[in-house]
Amino acid sequence: MASRNQNRPPRSPSNRKVGAEENPLDKRRRIGAERTTGRGRAPFGALNNKTESNDVGRVEGSECSTVEFTKEEVEALLNEKMKKGAPFDNKKKIEQMQDLIKRLKLCVKWFKGVEDGYVQEKEKLQSDLESAEKKCADTENEMKIKIAELNETISNLRTEISSLEERIRKEESEKMETIECYRKEKDARSAAEQMQASLSIELEKVRDEKLAAERQAILNEDKYKRSEDYNQSLQNYNRSLQSDLKTINEAHKRLETEKATIVENLSNVRGHNKALQDQLVTLKALQDEATKQKERSENEFKCLREELKQTRDDRDRRLEQVQTLTVEVDKYKECTGKSLVQLDTLTIKTNALEETCSSQREQINILQQHLIAEREKLKMADLSSLETTKIFEDQKRIIRELQERLTEKEFQVIEGDKLRKKLHNTILELKGNIRVFCRVRPLLPDDGPGTDTVVSFPTSTEALGRGIELVQSGQKYPFTFDKVFNHEASQQDVFIEISQLVQSALDGYKVCIFAYGQTGSGKTYTMMGRTEAPELKGLIPRSLEQIFQISQSLKDQGWKYKMQASILEIYNESIRDLLSSNRSSGFETSRTENGVPVTGKQYTIKHDANGNTHVSDLTIVDVCSANEISSLLHQAAQSRSVGRTQMNEQSSRSHFVFTLRICGINENTEQQVQGVLNLIDLAGSERLSRSGATGDRLKETQAINRSLSSLSDVIFALAKKEEHVPFRNSKLTYLLQPCLGGDSKTLMFVNISPDPSSTGESLCSLRFAARVNACEIGVPRRQTSTRSFDKDSRLSYG
Numbered sequence: 001m002a003s004r005n006q007n008r009p010p011r012s013p014s015n016r017k018v019g020a021e022e023n024p025l026d027k028r029r030r031i032g033a034e035r036t037t038g039r040g041r042a043p044f045g046a047l048n049n050k051t052e053s054n055d056v057g058r059v060e061g062s063e064c065s066t067v068e069f070t071k072e073e074v075e076a077l078l079n080e081k082m083k084k085g086a087p088f089d090n091k092k093k094i095e096q097m098q099d100l101i102k103r104l105k106l107c108v109k110w111f112k113g114v115e116d117g118y119v120q121e122k123e124k125l126q127s128d129l130e131s132a133e134k135k136c137a138d139t140e141n142e143m144k145i146k147i148a149e150l151n152e153t154i155s156n157l158r159t160e161i162s163s164l165e166e167r168i169r170k171e172e173s174e175k176m177e178t179i180e181c182y183r184k185e186k187d188a189r190s191a192a193e194q195m196q197a198s199l200s201i202e203l204e205k206v207r208d209e210k211l212a213a214e215r216q217a218i219l220n221e222d223k224y225k226r227s228e229d230y231n232q233s234l235q236n237y238n239r240s241l242q243s244d245l246k247t248i249n250e251a252h253k254r255l256e257t258e259k260a261t262i263v264e265n266l267s268n269v270r271g272h273n274k275a276l277q278d279q280l281v282t283l284k285a286l287q288d289e290a291t292k293q294k295e296r297s298e299n300e301f302k303c304l305r306e307e308l309k310q311t312r313d314d315r316d317r318r319l320e321q322v323q324t325l326t327v328e329v330d331k332y333k334e335c336t337g338k339s340l341v342q343l344d345t346l347t348i349k350t351n352a353l354e355e356t357c358s359s360q361r362e363q364i365n366i367l368q369q370h371l372i373a374e375r376e377k378l379k380m381a382d383l384s385s386l387e388t389t390k391i392f393e394d395q396k397r398i399i400r401e402l403q404e405r406l407t408e409k410e411f412q413v414i415e416g417d418k419l420r421k422k423l424h425n426t427i428l429e430l431k432g433n434i435r436v437f438c439r440v441r442p443l444l445p446d447d448g449p450g451t452d453t454v455v456s457f458p459t460s461t462e463a464l465g466r467g468i469e470l471v472q473s474g475q476k477y478p479f480t481f482d483k484v485f486n487h488e489a490s491q492q493d494v495f496i497e498i499s500q501l502v503q504s505a506l507d508g509y510k511v512c513i514f515a516y517g518q519t520g521s522g523k524t525y526t527m528m529g530r531t532e533a534p535e536l537k538g539l540i541p542r543s544l545e546q547i548f549q550i551s552q553s554l555k556d557q558g559w560k561y562k563m564q565a566s567i568l569e570i571y572n573e574s575i576r577d578l579l580s581s582n583r584s585s586g587f588e589t590s591r592t593e594n595g596v597p598v599t600g601k602q603y604t605i606k607h608d609a610n611g612n613t614h615v616s617d618l619t620i621v622d623v624c625s626a627n628e629i630s631s632l633l634h635q636a637a638q639s640r641s642v643g644r645t646q647m648n649e650q651s652s653r654s655h656f657v658f659t660l661r662i663c664g665i666n667e668n669t670e671q672q673v674q675g676v677l678n679l680i681d682l683a684g685s686e687r688l689s690r691s692g693a694t695g696d697r698l699k700e701t702q703a704i705n706r707s708l709s710s711l712s713d714v715i716f717a718l719a720k721k722e723e724h725v726p727f728r729n730s731k732l733t734y735l736l737q738p739c740l741g742g743d744s745k746t747l748m749f750v751n752i753s754p755d756p757s758s759t760g761e762s763l764c765s766l767r768f769a770a771r772v773n774a775c776e777i778g779v780p781r782r783q784t785s786t787r788s789f790d791k792d793s794r795l796s797y798g
């Protein structure tokens with residue numbers, strides 16, 4: 001924090017040396033001591049010395065920046081009296097006075113310097129505070145963003161880590177599965193290899209067997225060939241035996257023939273027969289022998305056949321065996337081929353799995369490296385978050401300090417605001433708690449000729465802008481009001497004058513602004529204005545817009561406002577709720593239409609202990625914006641015109657009362673305010689003698705006159721602090737009474753028509769306004785106008 005001395009005017013080099021050796025307090029003490037001992041104080045002593053050397057200006061310039069005064073010194077300087085000398089020693093007196101003046105000048109300069117320093121310090125602090133606040137807010141935002149980013153990064157990293165861990169777990173389980181698969185495949189491969197080996201052995205065996213079978217087959221074939229050859233030879237032998245047998249049989253036949261011949265020749269050849277018989281026996285023996293031989297050969301042949309068959313069967317069997325073995329060999333071959341293919345695919349798969357495994361291992365390594373890097377990052381993030389937290393704490397501390405300063409400043413602002421309100425109110429009170437403005441409307445095409453003939457505005461310094469003169473029957477009637485607006489005054493000109501009152505309503509005061517005047521004098525124009533163009537807007541919309549604008553701007557100071565609006569109309573002493581959603585229920589029960597009572601509500605006016613007015617059954621709407629108010633005013637205008645049609649009522653015969661209740665609370669100070677803003681367009685005034693009214697119209701006019709007269713009576717009674725406040729059964733005055741007394745602010749517009757045919761009405765209105773203008777409520781009014789209130793000048797509308 002900057003010390004206060006930093007903002008002081010710079011010290012002269014010579015003095016800086018002194019300042020380095022002793023503090024200002026010591027110096028002040030020294031100055032005081034020197035003064036009491038009469039040896040001269042540092043500033044004044046220096047001044048005196050320099051005065052002697054006739055170089056006062058330069059000395060003052062250089063010394064004033066180094067001299068400091070204590071309160072006591074300043075008071076002593078102010079209270080210092082002339083030393084008593086010779087009574088006519090004017091020269092000495094003058095010197096003394098010059099000395100005193102110089103010291104006083106020094107003191108004043110010192111004061112100015114200090115004051116400038118304070119102002120600079122204040123400005124610097126203000127700018128420091130603003131920049132620090134901005135910086136704090138920025139840093140806080142940055143911190144928040146950074147923390148959010150870090151949190152996000154941390155959460156991302158965490159999710160990444162968890163996903164990586166999950167992936168690792170998955171990879172590991174996959175790896176385990178792969179290893180398991182690999183192991184199984186290895187087993188299968190080894191089993192297949194074993195099988196292949198056993199199959200190879202079997203194949204070898206089968207091959208051997210096949211070779212043996214082939215050899216056997218060759219042998220068998222040889223055997224078979226030999227058997228066939230043998231068979232052939234046996235068949236040949238058999239054939240030869242057959243041919244032998246044939247020849248033998250032929251021989252036998254021949255022998256038989258020979259026998260016959262022989263037998264024939266037996267006798268002849270008995271001898272020979274015998275020999276022949278012997279030969280025959282031998283031949284028979286031979287034949288037996290041959291038959292036996294034949295049988296033996298046949299047996300042998302049979303045996304050989306058997307053997308051949310057996311060999312053939314054997315051969316067939318062997319062939320079958322060979323075939324089955326070949327099939328088996330083929331099968332084995334196929335099987336081996338398949339196994340080999342399987343083995344190859346398994347090998348490829350294994351290789352692929354091994355590759356996958358190694359790539360996964362690599363991936364795991366990469367992921368682990370990632371994990372390590374991310375952990376490292378996390379650590380870094382933690383560290384930076386710690387650093388950030390530290391910075392954040394520092395910033396928080398700075399913010400706290402700044403907030404404390406801000407609170408201090410806010411307190412000062414609040415105090416300033418209180419002072420502003422007080423001053424604002426004082427200004428208004430000085431202007432008068434009751435003020436009367438007069439507004440003269442321009443001539444309308446329907447009016448008679450010339451404004452100047454009826455109304456004129458005095459140009460004397462005292463009455464400029466405040467005076468108005470009305471001419472009736474050649475006689476001039478001068479009036480003075482707080483402000484007089486001529487026919488050229490715009491709506492904005494008028495609003496500028498009343499806008500301070502609007503501020504008072506927000507400050508918690510009761511404010512009542514009403515327009516009074518004869519029919520057609522411009523009351524509605526003043527209060528409501530016209531909707532065609534924004535610049536024609538009247539006081540009511542402008543005031544409400546300002547209220548919302550100010551209430552918005554006060555939000556920064558912690559003020560929160562709740563606004564409630566109600567709009568009513570008083571016609572013939574009956575209240576009509578212009579915001580009632582049910583139009584027929586907007587009328588008071590006491591009203592009748594064509595002699596038939598209209599069903600509706602009873603609007604009873606009550607005042608509570610806090611001086612607030614309540615109208616029972618009245619619609620109260622919470623409003624937050626000027627737009628809402630506009631739509632309410634629109635609704636009220638429609639209800640009004642509907643009411644007029646229903647009641648067969650003429651325009652301007654009713655008082656239009658817009659009430660805005662303002663409840664403000666300051667969240668910082670818990671200060672509360674309750675203001676009321678009443679904006680009223682009164683019914684047009686009319687003299688009975690002039691209206692020539694009869695019947696209901698007469699009653700209406702009497703009621704209006706009664707309520708207007710009663711209004712001035714109430715204002716008068718409140719101004720005079722009279723105990724009895726006359727209401728004369730006027731609902732209007734009873735309604736407004738809490739807003740007229742005490743420190744309430746009342747502003748009355750008296751609207752004047754320049755139409756020569758209504759000069760009498762204008763005079764009457766001006767007299768009424770003058771009567772109100774003479775009232776004083778609260779603090780005494782300014783001295784500029786002498787006011788008198790003639791109790792007997794009560795207006796008569798009769």
Ligand SMILES: Nc1ncnc2c1ncn2[C@@H]1O[C@H](COP(=O)(O)OP(=O)(O)OP(=O)(O)O)[C@@H](O)[C@H]1O
Pocket residue numbers: 440441442444487517518519520521522523524525526651652683684685751
């Ligand atoms: N300052 C002005 N400038 C221009 N025209 C105005 C001004 N004042 C009033 N007028 C016009 O004069 C006419 C009568 O004004 P207005 O209706 O406001 O009178 P009023 O006093 O409200 O009458 P009433 O008592 O009958 O309601 C309107 O046409 C209005 O536009």
